[in-house]
Amino acid sequence: MTALDEPTAEVTAAEFRDAIGHFATGVTIVTSIGADGEPVGTTASAVTSLSLDPPLVLVCFDRASLTLHAVRTHGAFVVNVLAAPQRHLSANFARRGLAAAWDGVRHRPGPTGSPRLDGVLAALECTVEDSIPGGDHEIVVGRVHAIETDGKDAAPLLYWRGAYGSLGEA
Numbered sequence: 001m002t003a004l005d006e007p008t009a010e011v012t013a014a015e016f017r018d019a020i021g022h023f024a025t026g027v028t029i030v031t032s033i034g035a036d037g038e039p040v041g042t043t044a045s046a047v048t049s050l051s052l053d054p055p056l057v058l059v060c061f062d063r064a065s066l067t068l069h070a071v072r073t074h075g076a077f078v079v080n081v082l083a084a085p086q087r088h089l090s091a092n093f094a095r096r097g098l099a100a101a102w103d104g105v106r107h108r109p110g111p112t113g114s115p116r117l118d119g120v121l122a123a124l125e126c127t128v129e130d131s132i133p134g135g136d137h138e139i140v141v142g143r144v145h146a147i148e149t150d151g152k153d154a155a156p157l158l159y160w161r162g163a164y165g166s167l168g169e170a
C-alpha cells in the first residue's frame with residue numbers, strides 16, 4: 001500500500017466546521033437577478049481574490065443555493081463587502097431560499113443589472129467566467145468588470161468561530 005492508498009483520518013462535519021471557523025473572514029452579500037427579474041442574494045464568506053490579471057474572484061456556493069441558480073442563469077453577480085454596522089444584512093441574507101427580505105434594503109442596479117447594496121465597503125461587479133464542482137459546493141469564478149469602494153475607511157464586518165466581530169474588538 002502506498003501513502004496515497006492509505007485511508008485518511010475521518011473528520012466529521014462538526015469537527016471540520018469548528019476547525020475552519022478559526023479562519024477569520026469578512027462577510028459579503030452576493031447578489032444577482034432571478035429568472036423572474038427580481039433581486040436575489042445570499043450571505044457568503046467563502047469569497048476569495050483569485051487573479052489580478054485578469055481580475056478574478058471566486059465564490060463557493062452551496063449547491064442548494066437559490067442565488068447560485070440565479071447566478072448561473074443571469075451570468076453575472078455582485079460581491080457586496082459588508083461594513084461592521086451591516087450585520088443585520090448578513091442575518092437577513094442567510095435565510096434559506098427567497099426568504100431574504102428586500103423591503104428596506106436600499107440597493108440599485110449596477111451595469112450587469114445585479115443589485116449593489118447601499119453602504120457597503122466595496123461592490124465588485126462580475127460576470128461568470130467559470131464554474132467548477134467542489135464537493136457539496138460549486139466554485140463560481142467571476143471576472144470583475146467594475147468596482148466601487150466607499151473610501152471612508154469604515155470598519156469591516158468579520159466572522160470568526162461562528163460569531164460576528166469587527167477590527168479592534170476584543
Ligand SMILES: Cc1cc2nc3c(=O)[nH]c(=O)nc-3n(C[C@H](O)[C@H](O)[C@H](O)COP(=O)(O)O)c2cc1C
Binds near residue numbers: 045060062067093094
Ligand atoms: C457568516 C455567513 C457566511 C456564509 N457563507 C456562505 C458561503 O460562503 N457560501 C454559501 O453557499 N452559503 C453561505 N452561508 C449560508 C447562506 O447564506 C444561506 O444558506 C442562505 O440561506 C442561502 O440562500 P439562497 O438559497 O437564497 O442563496 C453563510 C451564512 C453566514 C451566516
